[in-house]
Amino acid sequence: MSFDQPRVFSATVLPPGEVPGDESRLETEQCFHDFILEFRIDGDFIYRDQLRENILVKQYLLSVDMAHVISYNEDLAHRLTNEPAELLPLFESAVRDVARRIVFPGSKTTLATGADDTQIQDDFSREVPACQVILTSNANPLPIRELDSSHISKLVRIPGIVIGASTLSSKATVLHLMCKSCQHVERLFIGGGFSGVQMPRACPAPAGPTGDKNCGVDPFIIVHEKCTFVDQQVLKLQEAPDMVPVGELPRHIILSADRNLTNKVVPGSRCTVMGIYSIYQSKASAKGTGKAVAIRNPYVRVVGLQVDVDHNSKASASFTDEEEEEFLALSRHPRLYEIFANSIAPSIYGNADIKKAIGCLLMGGSKKILPDGMRLRGDINVLLLGDPGTAKSQLLKFVEKVSPIAIYTSGKGSSAAGLTASVQRDSTTRDFYLEGGAMVLADGGVVCIDEFDKMRDEDRVAIHEAMEQQTISIAKAGITTILNSRTSVLAAANPIFGRYDDMKTPGENIDFQTTILSRFDMIFIVKDDHNESRDQSIAKHVMNIHMNQNTAATAAQEQAGEIPIEKMRRYIAYCKARCAPRLSPEAAEKLSSHFVGIRKQVQQVEQDANERSSIPITVRQLEAIIRISESLAKLQLSPVAREEHVDEALRLFLASTMDAVGQGAGSRQELVEEVNKIEAELKRRLPIGWSTSYQTLVREFVTGKGYTQHALDKALMVMERRDSIQFRHQRANVYRSGV
Numbered sequence: 001m002s003f004d005q006p007r008v009f010s011a012t013v014l015p016p017g018e019v020p021g022d023e024s025r026l027e028t029e030q031c032f033h034d035f036i037l038e039f040r041i042d043g044d045f046i047y048r049d050q051l052r053e054n055i056l057v058k059q060y061l062l063s064v065d066m067a068h069v070i071s072y073n074e075d076l077a078h079r080l081t082n083e084p085a086e087l088l089p090l091f092e093s094a095v096r097d098v099a100r101r102i103v104f105p106g107s108k109t110t111l112a113t114g115a116d117d118t119q120i121q122d123d124f125s126r127e128v129p130a131c132q133v134i135l136t137s138n139a140n141p142l143p144i145r146e147l148d149s150s151h152i153s154k155l156v157r158i159p160g161i162v163i164g165a166s167t168l169s170s171k172a173t174v175l176h177l178m179c180k181s182c183q184h185v186e187r188l189f190i191g192g193g194f195s196g197v198q199m200p201r202a203c204p205a206p207a208g209p210t211g212d213k214n215c216g217v218d219p220f221i222i223v224h225e226k227c228t229f230v231d232q233q234v235l236k237l238q239e240a241p242d243m244v245p246v247g248e249l250p251r252h253i254i255l256s257a258d259r260n261l262t263n264k265v266v267p268g269s270r271c272t273v274m275g276i277y278s279i280y281q282s283k284a285s286a287k288g289t290g291k292a293v294a295i296r297n298p299y300v301r302v303v304g305l306q307v308d309v310d311h312n313s314k315a316s317a318s319f320t321d322e323e324e325e326e327f328l329a330l331s332r333h334p335r336l337y338e339i340f341a342n343s344i345a346p347s348i349y350g351n352a353d354i355k356k357a358i359g360c361l362l363m364g365g366s367k368k369i370l371p372d373g374m375r376l377r378g379d380i381n382v383l384l385l386g387d388p389g390t391a392k393s394q395l396l397k398f399v400e401k402v403s404p405i406a407i408y409t410s411g412k413g414s415s416a417a418g419l420t421a422s423v424q425r426d427s428t429t430r431d432f433y434l435e436g437g438a439m440v441l442a443d444g445g446v447v448c449i450d451e452f453d454k455m456r457d458e459d460r461v462a463i464h465e466a467m468e469q470q471t472i473s474i475a476k477a478g479i480t481t482i483l484n485s486r487t488s489v490l491a492a493a494n495p496i497f498g499r500y501d502d503m504k505t506p507g508e509n510i511d512f513q514t515t516i517l518s519r520f521d522m523i524f525i526v527k528d529d530h531n532e533s534r535d536q537s538i539a540k541h542v543m544n545i546h547m548n549q550n551t552a553a554t555a556a557q558e559q560a561g562e563i564p565i566e567k568m569r570r571y572i573a574y575c576k577a578r579c580a581p582r583l584s585p586e587a588a589e590k591l592s593s594h595f596v597g598i599r600k601q602v603q604q605v606e607q608d609a610n611e612r613s614s615i616p617i618t619v620r621q622l623e624a625i626i627r628i629s630e631s632l633a634k635l636q637l638s639p640v641a642r643e644e645h646v647d648e649a650l651r652l653f654l655a656s657t658m659d660a661v662g663q664g665a666g667s668r669q670e671l672v673e674e675v676n677k678i679e680a681e682l683k684r685r686l687p688i689g690w691s692t693s694y695q696t697l698v699r700e701f702v703t704g705k706g707y708t709q710h711a712l713d714k715a716l717m718v719m720e721r722r723d724s725i726q727f728r729h730q731r732a733n734v735y736r737s738g739v
Helices: 023-038 046-056 066-072 074-082 084-103 118-127 321-331 336-343 352-363 392-402 457-461 464-468 532-547 552-561 565-578 585-609 619-635 643-661 665-685 694-704 709-721
Strands: 061-065 132-136 155-165 169-179 185-189 220-222 228-238 252-258 270-280 297-307 382-386 406-410 421-425 432-436 446-450 471-476 479-484 488-493 522-526 691-693 725-728 733-736
Touching (some): 023 046, 023 074, 023 084, 046 061, 046 084, 061 066, 066 074, 074 084, 074 155, 084 132, 084 270, 084 297, 321 565, 336 619, 352 382, 352 488, 352 565, 352 619, 352 643, 382 392, 392 446, 392 488, 392 565, 421 471, 464 471, 565 619, 585 619, 585 643, 665 709, 691 694, 694 733, 709 725
Parallel strands (some): 061 132, 132 297, 252 297, 446 488
Antiparallel strands (some): 155 432, 169 185, 169 228, 228 252, 421 432, 725 733
């Protein structure tokens, strides 16, 4: 017998031994019912008590841990993972049933009476609203780029950063339909997610007494007032930057959240989503624009949302008891501060103070919220300003590796929108939505900005607010909002002329406005000084690195105990999560008196130079020293910042920002006076249009009048820049060309 013959054949689609009907559904619902009522740990009925508490505060939801379902009934948990779309409505029905028993203890349950009793169903729906089941789990998350067709309709757990969140929309769960002709009423139930609904094409009402019934095709209209709606929100989840392979674009997926899961996250939040990996047909392909009919787009229907509260991504997920003991032992080490500083970029020679400052930046101070709602930042910002070849970029690259959350960006390739946030337009809905930039994605971590001086001024101004107020305010395309950017900024820049010029004031060397400089807690001027013994040690160090040989010093340093990168990252995450130090009264007193002294010192420098300092010392700098003290206490897991912490913080501040303020003030003043004298005499000595040899000038000014060779060269360079003189014949002759 062939299947080609025109006969009707039927085949069972049920598993062997199962009879058709609702028995399996009722059994599954009964299992969930028993789980809520019976599951207990150490005598506590967790879900029964949780449901009672939630219903008393009118929160119709139940948060269920998948591990508990597995321990209660492994087969049920397996089915819930593989067929969540079928089983979750049964679970929610069971929760609602238990809720009804809690609200009305004497009444019969729907399971006992049977689901066909419509009167009880209607009373029930009026009395207890639908309860939502929210699933949580500690299973290993699945990266977004590993989601494929084998995961469709299964429960998945994916981590990422929310980069876009739509406004709330209302989605109908029960449609109230009415026939235009005969006023017949139908109720239509709709599933979750993006699934559409097909309206009935004909009216199913029986014919009237006369027997004639002609309602026509598509007779139904929707009575919106009697429909049931729930909140729905569309989110866009992107891979975390540290999960994206080099050279790849980060991938994203659309999430559909409803009811109690809406408005839980804002763009920039790191979270782990549990949901049903589903598919929907996009409007473009539904219109039949020549695309393949059977192609569907994936999305995730959210059934659980865990937001990373402590902003330390996967590095702070959890700490084992052994790790905690190890970290506590490490925090009690007497030389921890030096060891930690030496472990930062160990292959870079010297720069001890910069490494200590970076250690403080990685730890950060304590964030404070004052009674009036004002926030004081705890993050430390550091600027490295110096000559090329002083390993600034290498330090930035190392910080990117060791910080739990970090983003590295180069100033030249960063725009204001790329650093803060941009407004994008959704291709399907044509709505505007926000996408967070580097400062938003690095919330709770560090942004490393290289080539900070090459940024355009308008782009640099965009991060003013992010550096001090720790927020980014957006007012574009009708979107006005505030995003969090609780990040530390580590910036590296070159002076105006490429190298630092000792003849000039810091203001002439630094091409930044005072507004941005005051937001940096520490400013280091890194000079490439010519010092023979130092040059020899650096050359030896570099040679050993390139030849992979350990010198005795390096070996001794390693024995002293450098901390490996992975352990360092975990320790930073641990300190940030567990410790928020405050200043002790004695330390605060010491700090305030020192700050007054520092202000006096700056005033003296300004009077001597007869100009305002380009690097300001304001109350922000006092807060900076407080933050540095707190970060040093945090490094040792101390709850109080004591006087020794304040002493080291003041030393670091004096070695960085204060050193930059008074950079070469005395010697520079003498040199400037000497150069001015030589310039005046040169103008008298050389009338316009005359020339003389360079050697003659050296004989007259250096040998004859006792000026230094350096001052003469400087004066000639200044005059050449002003077009007063010209060098000719390969700088052998000096020609006076102008005033």
